[in-house]
Amino acid sequence: MKIRYFAGAAEAAGREEQQIDDSLTLGILRQRLAEQHGAEFTRVLARCAVLVDGERLGDDARVPDTATVDVLPPFAGG
Template sequence: MRIRYFAGAADAAGREEGSLAGPITLGALRTALTAEHGAEFARVLGRCSLLVDGSRLTDDDTVPDAATVDVLPPFAGG
């Protein structure tokens, strides 16, 4: 699956894109991303929304191998 990191998530991950083999549950994906990118990324990830092909899933839902996952930190502004 394609992982796209935005804003602070990209900074913490040190990249704007990555990939991971699936299928995998969303909860397992969070765990895998934390293991790959470390404690600072885990702190940021805790505040992020994850969209799978544009939709929100629960941690128990399966993310298909061909999915695009967007890691979106909270946005502020006006």
């Protein structure tokens, strides 16, 4: 699956995207990303929306290895 990081999530992860060749639940994916990218990313991830192919899913949902996952922090603006 392709993971795309936006704004503060990209900054905390130190990259804008990465590839993971596995099918996981969303909860396990969140856990793996937190372990890979450290404490600052974990703090940011807790506030992010995570969309799988444009949809919000629960942590028990399976994310296929063909999916695109977007990690979107809250945006300010007007």
